[in-house]
Amino acid sequence: MPNSATASARFPDGFLWGAATAAHQIEGSPLADGAGPSIWTRFAHTPGMIVNGDTGDIACDHYHRWKQDVALMRELGLKAYRFSTSWSRILPEGTGRVNQAGLDFYSRLVDELLENGIEPLLTLYHWDLPAALDDRGGWLNRDIAQWFAEYGDVLYRALDGRVKKWVTLNEPWVVTDGGYLHGALAPGHRSKYETPIATHNLMRAHGAAVQAYRATGKHEIGLVVNIEPKYPASDSADDAAAVKRAHAYMNEQYLDAALLGRYPPELKDIFGDAWPQWPQEDFDLIRQKLDFIGINYYTRSVTKAAQSYPLDAAVVKQPLGTYTETGWEVFPQGLVDLLVWAKDRYGNIPTYITENGAAFFDPPVAEGGRIRDPLRIDYLQKHLGAIRQAIAAGCDIRGYMVWSLLDNMEWSLGYSKRFGIVHVNYGTQERTPKDSAHYYSKIVASNGASL
Numbered sequence: 001m002p003n004s005a006t007a008s009a010r011f012p013d014g015f016l017w018g019a020a021t022a023a024h025q026i027e028g029s030p031l032a033d034g035a036g037p038s039i040w041t042r043f044a045h046t047p048g049m050i051v052n053g054d055t056g057d058i059a060c061d062h063y064h065r066w067k068q069d070v071a072l073m074r075e076l077g078l079k080a081y082r083f084s085t086s087w088s089r090i091l092p093e094g095t096g097r098v099n100q101a102g103l104d105f106y107s108r109l110v111d112e113l114l115e116n117g118i119e120p121l122l123t124l125y126h127w128d129l130p131a132a133l134d135d136r137g138g139w140l141n142r143d144i145a146q147w148f149a150e151y152g153d154v155l156y157r158a159l160d161g162r163v164k165k166w167v168t169l170n171e172p173w174v175v176t177d178g179g180y181l182h183g184a185l186a187p188g189h190r191s192k193y194e195t196p197i198a199t200h201n202l203m204r205a206h207g208a209a210v211q212a213y214r215a216t217g218k219h220e221i222g223l224v225v226n227i228e229p230k231y232p233a234s235d236s237a238d239d240a241a242a243v244k245r246a247h248a249y250m251n252e253q254y255l256d257a258a259l260l261g262r263y264p265p266e267l268k269d270i271f272g273d274a275w276p277q278w279p280q281e282d283f284d285l286i287r288q289k290l291d292f293i294g295i296n297y298y299t300r301s302v303t304k305a306a307q308s309y310p311l312d313a314a315v316v317k318q319p320l321g322t323y324t325e326t327g328w329e330v331f332p333q334g335l336v337d338l339l340v341w342a343k344d345r346y347g348n349i350p351t352y353i354t355e356n357g358a359a360f361f362d363p364p365v366a367e368g369g370r371i372r373d374p375l376r377i378d379y380l381q382k383h384l385g386a387i388r389q390a391i392a393a394g395c396d397i398r399g400y401m402v403w404s405l406l407d408n409m410e411w412s413l414g415y416s417k418r419f420g421i422v423h424v425n426y427g428t429q430e431r432t433p434k435d436s437a438h439y440y441s442k443i444v445a446s447n448g449a450s451l
């Protein structure tokens with residue numbers, strides 16, 4: 001908890017305050033103007049995959065309402081906006097032919113952001129793989145490293161200079177654990193053999209895209225990971241071992257590969273005969289100098305030993321805990337603990353909190369257009385306090401992107417969960433800033449002093 005030293009700590013001058021979204025979750029019009037389908041277009045149109053049969057066909061209609069959404073960011077005083085580009089809008093077949101209309105959409109968006117004093121942070125890959133590449137094996141095909149580098153190069157040449165902070169991948173752990181092991185996310189595979197292969201090709205693609213950036217780019221590029229502290233449910237040796245496996249699998253696996261050029265040894269134990277031995281040249285590709293990392297933080301996991309695949313671990317619900325609508329415990333101390341862990345393990349690389357937020361049940365829009373969301377305000381206040389603590393502990397935290405600017409399509413949960421600081425009426429597409437938006441706006445304007 002804060003003490004006199006940390007409570008007096010402050011956010012550094014120039015701290016980058018913003019909000020985050022992702023293409024498939026807000027844009028809609030996935031096939032407009034020559035765009036090709038992604039695996040999420042297919043997955044959402046596969047019966048039973050998404051709650052209520054929701055799809056990203058309309059979403060927040062950001063593909064048409066981008067200018068009003070930038071005006072909304074300006075009204076909130078945001079300094080930055082983290083968004084992702086749709087690979088299959090730019091390259092409908094994933095490689096080769098460029099769809100200029102797709103490139104023009106993002107070029108216009110970037111210009112509008114800059115004209116409104118908002119810095120763009122561009123994520124190349126936020127889970128929406130071109131369906132045409134999935135048909136060629138997708139993340140299971142080693143050629144995807146070059147396919148991804150080619151995609152990045154098209155965007156670097158078109159936007160570098162206007163875009164000065166680039167992200168290769170959003171959360172490779174979720175892509176593999178959700179898309180290849182448990183099947184809850186596109187492309188919906190369930191294979192312990194495919195999962196490590198997808199992991200490795202994602203990280204090879206990350207390295208190839210960074211290499212391609214270094215050839216032409218003049219600014220910064222990094223990787224975004226989701227990390228979640230694991231705490232033992234008891235002081236038993238079995239629970240300690242379960243924590244070690246869970247921590248290696250989610251928290252160490254991807255940053256170790258990208259920053260240290262190796263996977264944690266626990267992964268071989270976790271996957272057994274499904275864990276390949278990779279050639280050193282692959283790690284030479286994966287390990288590229290990064291200008292920053294992005295950390296997406298939402299919750300912690302109290303972990304015990306239990307029969308489960310692949311970790312033989314289970315999360316223990318906390319009877320006195322506070323939980324969000326997605327069943328995630330509100331635990332800001334976990335953010336402090338993990339930021340200090342990352343600083344100590346990876347050498348205090350510049351870090352942005354690239355996602356942090358919560359889904360709570362929001363009341364309907366009240367008279368006068370007010371939406372009271374005190375639980376989200378409390379969540380943000382506590383987690384921003386945790387970041388301030390981590391900064392006081394010496395962590396080089398450069399910015400914070402609240403998840404999310406808008407209520408949006410929460411992947412397999414469809415529109416059933418609302419993470420936005422701005423409410424979206426999906427029937428009318430009306431945007432209504434929630435109390436949390438006004439709260440966050442004051443935080444941004446005061447550089448956190450109003451916390």
Ligand SMILES: OC[C@@H]1[C@@H](O)[C@H](O)[C@@H](O)c2nc(CNc3ccccc3)cn21
Nearest residue numbers: 022170171174226296298355403410419
């Ligand atoms: O679930 C909220 C957001 C999601 O909307 C973003 O697109 C994605 O980047 C994102 N990542 C997490 C991190 N945790 C997570 C854990 C298990 C499954 C999915 C996400 C949360 N979120």
